[in-house]
Each structure stands twice: as structure tokens, then as C-alpha cells.
Amino acid sequence: MSRKPPPSGGMRREGSPFTGLGPVFMKEFADHLSSARMMVLMLFVIAFGALPVGLSLQELRTITESDPFLFLRIFTSSPQRVPFSFTASLSLVIPLLAIGLGFDAVNSEFNRRTLSRVLSQPIYRDALLLGKFLGGLATLAVALVALWLIVLGAGLLLLGLPPRGVEVARGVGFLVVAIAYGGVWLAVAMLFSVIFRSTATSALCSLGVWLFFAILWPLVVPVMVLAVTPADVAMGMGRLDETLAMIEAQSMLERLSPNTLFGEAVVGLLNPETRTLGPIIPSQMRGAIMGAPLPFDQSLVLIWPQVTGLIAGMIVVFAAAYVVFQREEVRA
Amino acid sequence: MHRLIALFVTLAIPFLGPQAAAQQQPPVMQGLFLLTDYPAQTVRAGETATVRVKLQNSGLAPEAMALALSGVPAGWKIDILGGGQPVASAMPGQNESVSLQLRVEVPKDDKPGSHQVALSAKGARLQSVELPLTLTVGTEAPAKLSLKSRLPSLRGTPRSSFEYTVTVGNDSGKDLTVALSAQGPANFQTTFTEGFGSNEISSIPIEAGQTKDIKVKVTPPRDVKADDYPVLVKVAAEGATADLRVTLQISGQGRLALSTKDGRLSGEAEIGKASAYTLVLVNDGTAAVAEIEMSGTVPANWKVEFNPKTIPTLAPNEKKEVQVLVTPADKAIAGDYVASFRATARGESSAADFRITVTTSTLWGLVGVGIIAVALLVLLGAVARFGRR
Numbered sequence: 001m002s003r004k005p006p007p008s009g010g011m012r013r014e015g016s017p018f019t020g021l022g023p024v025f026m027k028e029f030a031d032h033l034s035s036a037r038m039m040v041l042m043l044f045v046i047a048f049g050a051l052p053v054g055l056s057l058q059e060l061r062t063i064t065e066s067d068p069f070l071f072l073r074i075f076t077s078s079p080q081r082v083p084f085s086f087t088a089s090l091s092l093v094i095p096l097l098a099i100g101l102g103f104d105a106v107n108s109e110f111n112r113r114t115l116s117r118v119l120s121q122p123i124y125r126d127a128l129l130l131g132k133f134l135g136g137l138a139t140l141a142v143a144l145v146a147l148w149l150i151v152l153g154a155g156l157l158l159l160g161l162p163p164r165g166v167e168v169a170r171g172v173g174f175l176v177v178a179i180a181y182g183g184v185w186l187a188v189a190m191l192f193s194v195i196f197r198s199t200a201t202s203a204l205c206s207l208g209v210w211l212f213f214a215i216l217w218p219l220v221v222p223v224m225v226l227a228v229t230p231a232d233v234a235m236g237m238g239r240l241d242e243t244l245a246m247i248e249a250q251s252m253l254e255r256l257s258p259n260t261l262f263g264e265a266v267v268g269l270l271n272p273e274t275r276t277l278g279p280i281i282p283s284q285m286r287g288a289i290m291g292a293p294l295p296f297d298q299s300l301v302l303i304w305p306q307v308t309g310l311i312a313g314m315i316v317v318f319a320a321a322y323v324v325f326q327r328e329e330v331r332a
Numbered sequence: 333m334h335r336l337i338a339l340f341v342t343l344a345i346p347f348l349g350p351q352a353a354a355q356q357q358p359p360v361m362q363g364l365f366l367l368t369d370y371p372a373q374t375v376r377a378g379e380t381a382t383v384r385v386k387l388q389n390s391g392l393a394p395e396a397m398a399l400a401l402s403g404v405p406a407g408w409k410i411d412i413l414g415g416g417q418p419v420a421s422a423m424p425g426q427n428e429s430v431s432l433q434l435r436v437e438v439p440k441d442d443k444p445g446s447h448q449v450a451l452s453a454k455g456a457r458l459q460s461v462e463l464p465l466t467l468t469v470g471t472e473a474p475a476k477l478s479l480k481s482r483l484p485s486l487r488g489t490p491r492s493s494f495e496y497t498v499t500v501g502n503d504s505g506k507d508l509t510v511a512l513s514a515q516g517p518a519n520f521q522t523t524f525t526e527g528f529g530s531n532e533i534s535s536i537p538i539e540a541g542q543t544k545d546i547k548v549k550v551t552p553p554r555d556v557k558a559d560d561y562p563v564l565v566k567v568a569a570e571g572a573t574a575d576l577r578v579t580l581q582i583s584g585q586g587r588l589a590l591s592t593k594d595g596r597l598s599g600e601a602e603i604g605k606a607s608a609y610t611l612v613l614v615n616d617g618t619a620a621v622a623e624i625e626m627s628g629t630v631p632a633n634w635k636v637e638f639n640p641k642t643i644p645t646l647a648p649n650e651k652k653e654v655q656v657l658v659t660p661a662d663k664a665i666a667g668d669y670v671a672s673f674r675a676t677a678r679g680e681s682s683a684a685d686f687r688i689t690v691t692t693s694t695l696w697g698l699v700g701v702g703i704i705a706v707a708l709l710v711l712l713g714a715v716a717r718f719g720r721r
Binding site for chain 1: 629630631632633634661663664665666667668669670671687689691692694696697700701703704706707708710711714715718
């Protein structure tokens with residue numbers, strides 16, 4: 001069976017594009033789990049996760065006031081000695097983990113000249129790319145679930161009280177959001193691994209995008225927004241609706257970054273007192289019972305756009321990688 | 333003009349002065365006198381009585397007067413006291429007097445009857461004066477108390493407090509400690525306080541012949557029916573009692589209570605949509621409440637409506653359901669808010685704080701699912717477009 005460049009609108013393929021998806025997924029998953037790189041990444045993640053969790057657990061043990069969401073505080077409280085909460089730490093480490101898993105997904109096969117060998121099997125390219133992506137995502141999920149369970153177990157052991165049902169539900173929601181966040185970065189890394197033949201270039205580009213969104217974007221957005229707003233509004237002298245519009249525009253731009261989406265979703269899920277992620281006018285808070293937690297379903301409604309954005313972003317980036325991969329010449 | 337009058341007054345005084353002084357001078361009566369208010373007294377067997385005596389010197393030169401008693405019955409002991417100490421003589425100055433007391437100790441088993449006792453004061457210059465006293469041993473006079481109130485009947489609502497000022501008199505010849513008590517209908521609370529004091533008292537000491545004002549405060553139970561209720565105030569001391577009936581005229585009063593059917597004071601409301609809650613208004617007072625108006629305090633830009641808005645009258649123990657429609661503001665933020673509903677009538681009101689959980693529409697959630705579906709469609713389109721054989 002000879003492989004030709006895609007005839008535009010020409011021959012339709014026969015059978016499901018997902019033939020062979022299972023073997024690719026299993027192989028990729030097994031490779032990841034047994035690889036030395038995975039061990040290093042895992043150690044990295046656990047070290048970054050364990051430090052804030054351990055310290056915040058030490059602090060939580062000294063708290064005497066009753067807190068209905070004590071278990072969630074393990075995730076969100078930032079210890080005094082290290083001003084870094086578990087979730088903040090994860091928002092940095094998850095992209096690294098995902099990029100580490102995905103930056104050489106396709107081009108390493110290419111460089112080892114194994115790609116054409118694989119594709120000579122009854123496996124479509126669709127299945128190969130999707131299998132690799134799902135394998136990476138599954139590995140990511142395993143790592144995050146393990147980490148989540150470790151945190152939960154440590155909390156049980158050191159706090160000595162079981163989490164309530166709603167806390168577990170919120171924790172599971174957090175896990176799903178974290179996996180989706182990792183998925184976005186995995187898709188980005190795979191996109192670069194498809195575009196660039198060199199694994200180093202691909203890794204560098206992925207890390208560059210990550211650094212851009214993690215560090216540069218939060219600094220650039222306010223400058224951009226201030227540049228286009230009138231001076232009096234920027235100084236805080238404008239009308240209420242103009243100021244609100246400025247703030248809205250700024251947060252909309254910030255939400256282009258997966259880091260912002262992840263951060264907001266985590267705040268909504270793990271801080272049940274969060275009522276809104278946008279600006280609040282004082283008149284809206286009149287009569288509100290401060291500190292009253294939002295019901296879980298309302299928190300979900302609140303962060304739903306963020307979750308949707310992460311999942312849709314993951315799919316769109318993966319689709320881009322797919323299109324690029326399909327158009328590529330794979331015979332080296 | 334003023335100065336002229338002042339001058340006239342100063343001139344006039346020397347002429348008026350001696351004349352006025354002469355008019356005030358009582359007729360001069362020289363001599364030495366032993367005086368007592370009650371020369372014939374009753375004493376009781378087994379008790380100590382005190383007889384107050386005064387040695388008066390009118391216009392004589394001061395002189396030491398030796399005091400002596402004669403005719404003291406057998407077994408009796410009479411001491412002459414001056415300034416609290418036993419004395420043997422007294423020396424009143426010119427136109428002055430010395431107070432003396434005779435402490436009379438009567439033996440327990442003394443029989444009733446009269447005894448003549450004479451107190452004499454003898455001076456060195458053969459001046460002497462004698463005071464005969466008749467001390468009668470009487471049968472034991474019982475302690476006697478009186479109880480009076482100026483306003484024995486008060487009117488009020490079950491919530492007012494009824495304060496009666498009663499005057500307790502000790503009409504007996506000795507000091508008494510009077511115990512106070514009151515008998516009222518069940519669950520009526522009675523407290524006693526002294527005059528203007530705030531301390532509750534259960535007994536009060538009253539000197540012989542004196543009276544004291546005490547306050548009796550009666551608190552009826554809140555749910556008492558309109559009626560007249562008597563309260564019997566009793567004072568007692570050493571076997572003597574006195575009682576006084578005071579009356580509480582309690583008129584009925586309506587009382588409103590606002591709640592819900594099952595007592596749950598929380599509910600949910602969706603942003604921009606009216607949510608209905610059923611409030612229950614109860615009159616658990618003792619009289620009808622008229623012209624009840626419903627009102628509510630809700631967060632800014634919220635709407636609240638009552639159905640019915642006014643209730644003409646609510647009889648005692650009658651329940652009335654009131655529908656309240658709450659519409660959160662369009663820009664409300666999800667979460668818990670406090671809305672306060674009130675039923676107000678003349679002089680009577682009741683409020684209920686309602687906790688409303690505002691929920692947002694799940695419409696945008698569906699939009700989010702739609703976005704994911706679009707992304708998947710893009711992917712499927714790419715698969716269809718670029719899929720290879």
C-alpha cells in the first residue's frame with residue numbers, strides 16, 4: 001500500500017480513522033510510565049507539590065476555629081514561610097509536565113525513522129496522533145491523580161478528619177480542571193513537535209509559549225488596555241460603566257492565557273466563598289451575606305466558561321496539530 | 333428710690349427691735365423640772381422598756397443633781413442612763429435640759445398590775461424635784477401591721493408591668509422585721525423592691541410606729557387573656573399579718589408573628605426571575621390586630637411584592653398566608669443574601685429575616701457545551717478534510 005500526499009477532495013478512506021488507536025495509546029502510555037523522563041518529571045511534581053502542602057498542613061493543624069472547608073484549604077492556603085500555595089505551584093508545574101511529555105511526541109519518531117515504520121502498519125495518522133495525545137493525557141492524569149491522592153491522604157493523616165462530600169466533589173472538579181489545563185499544554189507541545197523536526201526547537205518553543213503566558217502576558221495586558229483607554233478612565237476618574245468596561249476588557253484579554261483560566265477555575269472551585277470572578281459594584285453586595293459559601297452547582301456555573309475555554313482550547317490546538325501533521329511528508 | 337427705702341428700714345429697725353423681742357419672751361418660770369412625755373406607761377413582762385425623761389433647769393444656777401429611784405418593784409431592774417451610760421447625777425445648765433433614759437427590765441414572770449416608781453433629783457442646796465411614774469405590766473400586746481395602697485387597681489396590657497406602691501405600717505410598740513409575700517394567679521411573677529431602690533427584697537425591718545413604702549411589681553405571663561386578676565399582697569411579722577388585694581386589669585393585645593409554614597427561612601431565587609415564598613402571619617396575642625401592612629427590605633435593585641399587601645384584620649390565633657414575590661436584580665451575583673420581611677400594624681410588628689440563595693441561569697453553561705461541540709466539529713471537519721487513506 002503506497003502512501004501519497006492527500007488528494008484534495010479525492011479518495012475517501014475506508015474504515016474508521018480510529019483503527020489502531022488502542023495499540024498506539026497503550027504503547028505510548030506504557031512508554032511514558034516506564035521512561036526515566038517520567039520518573040524525573042514525577043519527582044519534580046511531587047517535590048513542588050509536597051513543599052506547600054506540607055507547610056500548609058503544619059499551619060492548618062494549629063488553626064482552632066471551625067472551617068467547613070478545611071480540607072480545601074490544604075490546596076489553597078499559602079504557608080507563611082513559602083508564599084506559594086499548592087495550586088499556584090501546580091499552575092507552574094503542570095505545563096512543565098505536559099511539555100515534558102509532549103514536546104518530542106512526533107518528531108522523535110521522525111528522527112529515529114520509526115514513523116514510516118509505524119504508519120506502514122494498519123494505523124492511520126489520525127489514530128497515531130490521537131493515540132499519542134491520549135497516551136500523554138492519560139499519563140498526566142495518572143500523575144495528577146496520584147498527587148491528588150497523596151495530598152488527600154496526607155490531609156487525612158495530619159488533620160485527622162475526613163473530608164465532607166462536597167469537599168471531595170470540589171476536589172474532583174479541581175482534578176478535572178487540572179487535567180484539562182495539562183491537556184492544553186500537551187496539545188501545544190505536540191503542535192510544536194509536529195511543526196519542528198528538531199526536538200530541541202520544539203521544546204524551546206513550547207517553553208517559550210509557557211513563559212510568555214506565565215510571566216509576560218499578565219504584565220503586557222494591563223499596558224495594552226491602558227494604552228487604549230482614555231486617560232481619565234485609566235486614572236480611575238471615569239464613569240462607573242467605563243471603568244467596568246476597562247476592567248472587563250482587561251480580564252477578557254487575560255483569559256486568553258490558559259494560566260488565567262486555570263487560576264480562576266481553581267479559585268471558584270476551591271474557595272467556595274467566591275461569588276464572582278469579575279468586578280463587583282458595592283451596590284451588588286448590599287444585603288449579601290459575606291463569607292457564605294456558594295452551592296457546588298453555582299460554583300460550577302461560575303467557572304463553567306473557564307472550564308469550557310480550557311477544554312475547547314485543548315481541542316482546537318490539537319486540531320491544529322492534526323491538520324499540520326496530516327499535511328506533512330512523513331517519509332524521511 | 334431703692335436707697336431711700338433701705339435708709340428708712342435701717343432707721344426703723346432700732347425702734348421696732350426691743351418691742352418685738354419683748355413680745356416673744358415667754359412668761360418667766362423659775363425652777364427645776366423632771367419631765368416625761370408619758371408619765372404612765374405600759375411595759376411587758378420579760379421585756380425591756382425605755383422611758384425618756386428630761387431634767388429641765390429654768391433660770392437657776394447650774395448645780396449637780398443626784399438622781400435616785402424609789403419604789404422599784406422587787407425583781408425589777410431600772411437603770412438611769414445618760415448618753416447611753418449609767419449615770420448617778422445630772423447637771424443641766426441655766427435654761428437647759430439633760431436627757432435621761434430609764435431602762436426598765438421587767439422580770440419574765442411578773443404579774444400584770446400597776447407599780448409606782450419615783451425618780452428624784454436632789455441638789456446640794458436642798459433643791460429637789462420628783463417625778464412619779466406609773467408603770468403598768470400589761471398583757472403582751474400583739475404585733476400589729478397595716479397595709480395600704482393608694483392605687484390598688486392598675487390597668488395595662490400583658491406586656492406592661494404593674495407596679496403598686498404599698499405602705500406597710502408597724503403599728504406595734506416594737507421594731508419588726510416584716511416578711512413580704514404575694515399570691516397571684518399561676519405564672520404571675522411578683523417582686524418587691526424598696527421605695528426607689530432596685531434590689532429585690534423579701535423582708536424589710538420597720539421601726540415601731542413607722543411606715544415604709546415598698547413597691548410590688550407584678551409581671552403577668554405574656555399570653556394571659558384579657559381579664560381582671562387579683563393579687564393578694566401579704567406582710568407578716570411575729571404572728572401579725574396584714575394583706576391587701578390589688579387588681580390587675582389586663583386588656584388584650586394583639587401580637588404578630590411572621591414565619592413560614594415549616595419554619596424554614598431560606599429559599600432560592602434565580603437572577604431576574606420572580607420566586608414566590610409563602611409566609612405565614614399569625615396573631616398569637618389576645619386581641620385582634622387591624623390594618624396590617626406588609627413590607628420588605630431587599631438588596632439594591634431587587635423587587636419585592638406581597639400578595640396581599642395589606643390585611644384588614646387578624647383575629648387572635650388566626651393564621652393568614654402571605655405570598656411574597658422576590659425578584660433578584662438582573663446584575664445580582666450568585667450567593668446568599670438577606671431579605672427582611674415585615675408585618676406592621678399600629679403598635680405591633682413582626683419581622684422575619686429570609687436567607688435567599690441567588691442562583692444564576694444555567695443557560696451559559698449550555699453555551700459552553702456548545703463551544704466544546706463546535707471545537708469538536710472543527711476537529712471532525714479536519715479529520716474529514718485531511719483524513720488519509
